[in-house]
Amino acid sequence: MKRKLTVGAVLSATALLAGVIQIAAVPAQAAAPSPAQQQSALLALASGQSAPVAQALALGGQEKLVPKDVVVDKDGTRHLRYDRTYAGLPVLGGDLVVHQKADGSVRSVDRAFAGQLSVPSLTPGLAAPQAAEKATAAVRATVGAADQEEAALSRVDGAGAPELVVWAADGTPRLAHRTTVEGQRADGTPSRQVVVTDAATGQVLSTDEQVKTATGTGKGVNVGSVSLTTTQSGSSYQLKDASRGNQSTTDLKGGTSGSGTLVANTTNSFGNGLASNRESAAVDAQFGAAATWDYYKNTFGRNGIKNNGVGAASRVHYSTNYVNAFWDDSCFCMTYGDGSGNTHPLTAIDVSGHEMSHGVTSATANLNYSGESGGLNEATSDIFGTMVEWSANLAVDPGDYLIGEKLNINGNGTPLRYMDKPSKDGASADYWSSTVGNKDVHYSSGVANHFFYLLAEGSGAKVINGVSYNSPTSNGSTVTGIGRDKAAAIWYRALTVYMTSTTNYKAARTATLKAATDLYGASSTEYNAVAAAWSGVNVS
Template structure:
C-alpha cells in the first residue's frame, strides 16, 4: 500500500458545501493527529520489540523444550507498566498451531501468570512426514472440491470453483492438545454467489486426516434497501483539482469502485465538487459514502474507546470496495487484502453497506490481529460473537438518526425478506437456531449460532435480564437459572470484553475460558469482588457457563 499522500486542502469546518453532504478534509474531532498516530505506532512497535527481546529468557523460564522458540506477535502495556506479551510458538523451526500464549509481567519483568492455548508440552516423535507435500496439497484441494453443492456455513454459498494456492507448509498441529506433524495448505476459490474463498486446511502428515479448516474471508450475507447513513461528514484528500475518498486522518482509509468486477482494488472514488452521492442507489457514490463512513466510525470507536490505532493497532487504515460482482448478495472482510468489500445485492439495487455490517466484519480483522480465535467449535462462536458485540458498539458509538442503535444484528439488511433481524442479542433463540445458553453440544453448532451464548451474556451484562425498552426497541432477556441479572452498562461491558480479547483470549479459548478471561479483565479494570466483577460472574451463570 502506498503511504505517500497528496497535498490536503484545509476547508472551513463550518462551510456548508453544495449538496447533501458536508465534507471536511480536516481531521475529525475524535480522530488523533498524525503526530499522535505516529507516537502511538512507535510505542506499540517498542512494546513488540520488548516482547521479542524477552522471547528467549521467557522460553527458558516457561521450561519450553530445546527445540521450542517464542515469536512475538503483540504486546499490551498498562498504564502502571504491567505487560501482556503475546507470542506464537515454533518447534524445530516449524510453526506450532495452537501453541500461542500470553505472558503477563509486572513492570519489573517478573512473570505473574501465563495464558496458554494448550497446556500440553509441544513435541513430535519425528520431523519426517509420511505423506509428501505435493500429495498433501492436492488432497486438501480435493477435500474442498468435495464440498461443491454443500453449504459450508450458514451465510455462505456452495463452492463454485477451487484451486490450490501455494505449496503445503509443514507445521506442528497442537490445538487439540495432541501435538503431531501436519501440513497447512491454503485452497482458494469462488463460491456460487461470487464470494471469494480462502480456506486454510490443516491435515495430518501421517494419515492425511483433515484436522482443521478455517475460512479467511469472513462474510455477513444480507440484502439492503438503499443507502443507510444519510447525510454525514467525510474527511477527504485533495489531489490536484479533485477530491478523493481517502482519509489521511485515519491511516489512509479509502473507498473504491469495483465496477462490478471481482479482481483488483478497483477505482478510487474522486470528483471535483468534494460532495459525494445523493442518497440514491442509482448514484454509485452513495454506497461509497456508506462504506467510507462505516470504516471511519469503526476506526473512531476503537480509537476513542480503547486507544486502538486502527484494526491492527499499527495506524494503517483499511480499504473499502463497493459494487463488487453482479447481483452479489453479500459483504466480507479479508485479511489478505486488508479490505472490506460490499456487493450490490439482488438486482444490483440493494447495496449491503449498512453500518453494523461494517463494524461486524472489520472487527474480524481486530480478532485476527489479537487472539486469532479459531473459526470452529466454541472458539468460533466467540469469534463471531466478538464481531456482533463490538460491531453493535460501533452502531451505538455512531448513534445515527437513520439507524438508531440497538441489540439487533442486521436489522436493516432484511436477509429473510420479512424485516426480521439476523440475530437477537437479548434472546438469541428468537431466530429459531441460535443458542441462548451453553450446553455440552453448543460447540457443534455453526459458529453464527453458537455465538448466541456470548451475545446473550453481553446483553445481560450490559442491560440486565427481563423486559425493557431501550432506545425505542423492546427486549425481554431470560436467564437459564431464572435468576435476575442487573446490568453494568454497555460501555463497561465492552471494556471488559475487549481487554479479555486482547490480553487473555488465545486461539483455543472456549466458553469456560471466556468466563475466566472476562473475570480477569474485570479484576484488572474494576477490582476483584467489585460490582462489575460480580456482574460478569452472574451473567455467565445466567447463560449456564459456570
C-alpha cells in the same frame, strides 16, 4: 494526547514466575513516536525477551517464541502475546500471553496449549503434493453442501503450496500440513480456506475460512448526511482519510479482484443518497470505516485494526447482484456487494463494524474459526459491530441489540440475529450446552451474544432506544446489567489480553472475570455481574 515511549529490557535468568525484568531506559525521542513506531518498539521489547521467556517457561530446546502483540496498561503492566515455533515450524494452537507487572515480574501466563510440546518425527509421511490433494479434496467435497459455516461453495480453483506445521490446537501435537485452497462460494463470495491435514495420514484436522462474511440478503442502508474527511489532489477530492491511517474507498465496478478505482470527484461532495449513484455506497463504506476506527481509538486507544496506525481499505460494487459483504485479512480490506438487482448495497454501519472487528480479532487472540472458539470469534464481531452502531448514533440507524436489522435479509423486516434472545432467529443458541460447538459459528455465537446483552442490560422485558427486548436466563435468575460501555471494555480486555486461539466458552468466562478484576476489582459489582451473566447462559 502525545505519549513518549521509553522501552528496553533484559530478562533476568531467574525463574519466570519469580523473575524480574531489568528495564534499561532508552533516551526519550524528541517528538512523540507515531502509533507504528510505538508498536514496533513494543514488539522489539517482546522480541528481546522471547528467548529467556521460553527458557523460563521450560519450553523445549527446539521451541521459540515469536512476538505478535503487546498491550501496556496505564500502570506499566505489560501483556506480551507470542506465537510459537518448533524446529522452525509454526505451531498452530501454541500461542501464549505473558502478563508482567511494571517491575518486570511475571504475574501469570495464558496458553492455548499447556502440555509438553513434542513431535515424534519431523519427516512427513505424505509429500507436499499429496497433502495438497488431500486438502483440495476435502474442500471440493463441500461444493454444493448447504450446511457449511460459510455459504456453500460453487467451485474450487486450486491449492497453494502446503506448509509444514505443528498442530497442537486439539491438545495432541503432531506434524501437519497447512494448505490454502481457493475457490468461490455459491453467492459469489471468494473463498480462501486454510486446511490443516495430518502429515502422516492426510486426515483433516481443521478448516478455517479466511474471508469472513456477514451472510445476508436484502437492502443495504445509507448512512444519511454525514461528514467525511477527504484528501485533495489537484482539482480532485478523494475518499482517502489521512487522519485515519489513509483509509480509502474504491469502486470495483463489478469486478471481483484487484484494488479498484479510488472514488474521487471535483466537488468534495459525494453521493445523493440513492443506490443508483455509485458514490452513495462509497459514502456508506468510508463513513463505516471511520466510525469503526473512531470507536476503537476513542474507547480503547487502539490506532487502527492492527493497532499500528494503518487504515483499512474499503471496496464497493463488488461483482454483480452480490448480496454479501466480507473482510479479508490478505488485502486488509472490507468489501461490499450491491445486493439483489444491484440496488441494495450492504453498507450498514453494524456490518462495517462487524466485519472490520474480524480484523481486530485476527490481530489479537486470533480465535480459531470453528467450534466454540469460532462462535466467540463471530460474537466478538457482533458485539463490537453493535458498539460501533451505538457510537455512531445515526438518526437513520439508531443503536440497538439487533444484528443486520437494516438489511431486511429475511424479507419481512426481521434482523439477522438478536442479542437479547438469540434463538428468535430460529437457529442460534441461547445457552451453552456440550453440543453448542457443533453449530455453525454464526449460531454458536448466540451464547456470547446473549451473555453480552445480559451483562450490558440485564434480564427481563424492557424497551431500550425504542426497541422492545425480553431476555431470559437459563437458571431463571435475575441479572442486573452494568451498561454496554463497561461490558464492551471487559470483552475487549479479555480479547486482547487473555484469550488465545483455542479459547472456549469456559475459558472465555475465566478471561472476562480476569478482565473485570483488572478494570473494576475482584469484589466489584462489575465482576459479580460477569459471573451472573455467564451463569445466565449456563456457563459456570
